Amino acid sequence: MFDHLNHIQQQFKQREINIELQGFKSVYTRPGQLQYHIEAYNEYLLLTNCSVLPVGTRILSDTNSLEVKKGHRRIEALEEFSGLVSIELPRGTNYFPIIEFIQIVKE
Amino acid sequence: MSVTRYSIVSFWVQKPGEIISFQHKIPAYLKHCTGFKLSLVGSLDSSLLNCEIGRISASFNSLKEEAITSALRYEETVTQEFQELAVDLHPGQIVSGVYVDTVLHEEFTPYKVQLYLRCTDKEGQTQNQKGSCSTT
Numbered sequence: 001m002f003d004h005l006n007h008i009q010q011q012f013k014q015r016e017i018n019i020e021l022q023g024f025k026s027v028y029t030r031p032g033q034l035q036y037h038i039e040a041y042n043e044y045l046l047l048t049n050c051s052v053l054p055v056g057t058r059i060l061s062d063t064n065s066l067e068v069k070k071g072h073r074r075i076e077a078l079e080e081f082s083g084l085v086s087i088e089l090p091r092g093t094n095y096f097p098i099i100e101f102i103q104i105v106k107e
Numbered sequence: 108m109s110v111t112r113y114s115i116v117s118f119w120v121q122k123p124g125e126i127i128s129f130q131h132k133i134p135a136y137l138k139h140c141t142g143f144k145l146s147l148v149g150s151l152d153s154s155l156l157n158c159e160i161g162r163i164s165a166s167f168n169s170l171k172e173e174a175i176t177s178a179l180r181y182e183e184t185v186t187q188e189f190q191e192l193a194v195d196l197h198p199g200q201i202v203s204g205v206y207v208d209t210v211l212h213e214e215f216t217p218y219k220v221q222l223y224l225r226c227t228d229k230e231g232q233t234q235n236q237k238g239s240c241s242t243t
Contacts, residue, residue, distance in 0.1 A: 015170050058124070063164050063173055065126045065207045082173070 002076060004048060008102065018107040025103040029089060029096040036087040036099075045085060045101035046078040052097050056090030078102070109229040112137055116222040117148075120161065120208050123215045127206045135198035137226040140167065142189030145179050148219035152212060155181045163222060165204030168197045175204065179220060189225055196226065 005022070012019055025045060027036050038045070040061070047059065050072050057068040062083025087099060116131045133140070145163055158181055165175040174194050206220060 017171075058126075060207060062176055063166070063205075065205050067124070067126050 004046075004078060004102065007078070008046065008104065012104065012106075019104055020107045021103070021105040023103045023105075025101045027087060027099040027101075029087075029099065031094075031096055034089045034091065034093075038085045038087070040082050040085050040103075042106060043082065044104040044106070045081045046104065047081070047099070047101055048078065049097070049100045050075065050079060053099065054090055054093045054095050054097070056093075058088040059085065060088070061085040109227050111141075111225060111227050114202075114224040114226060116165075116202070116204075116224070117219060118206065119217055119219050120206070121217045123208060123210050123212065125208045129204055129206070131202045131224075132199065133196060133202060133224065133226055136228050138196055138228055138230045140174075140192050140194040140196060140224055140226040142192050142225040143175055143177075144187075144189045144223040144225075145177050146185060146221050146223070147179060147181060148221060149216070151181050151210070151216060151218060152214050155210065155212060156183060157181070158210075160210045160218075161206055161208045161220065163204060163206045163220075165202055165222070167194045167200070167202050169200040170203065171197075171200075175222075189223070192225075195230060 053068045059066045061081035066079050114133050159178045160181050161179045166173045
């Protein structure tokens, strides 16, 4: 398993983006609500637990979008989102996970 | 004299709500991008006329510059106008992005999307409408 934090530090250095703050952000999903919105303007949210999200979950943002497929259970890569982030759980799901992100605030 | 070249990123959208990621390399001799145009190839259900059918975002220089966020609309007459862009290109770097289909329609038909990038071999040039053009 690769080191997420090390990977982030290296990649942001390659992209010439200085990091002001590195933290965590979690979204607690619950029955009765399928849509969630988080503001991540001038920052980046890197999804760390894609493998536990229900298949069909969609995460849409200003810079990246993702629909969780079965294959994501085996992938360790981090998906990055920025701007207004919208999370949509699939209809009919009976699993309501905590969605975890590494939050990067840039300089 | 500078030249203008058009790079095209194209992909098919096969199902409603599809999310398509793309990566593209602009030839290394091109130094500056001055515009972009997003267009639809093919025809959709007439009820979608003048509606947004998708959204695109793209970054330049290997994720260093987030430069494009735009919506694609289904319109009867296709405009030839480019939206302005001012991005200095680092040679050999990647343009990457994602397209999200927003059509929530029962009778979905696959369609092709093309993102045209207008770039020149002169640094920091704003526009060159008269430059010689070709497609890569």
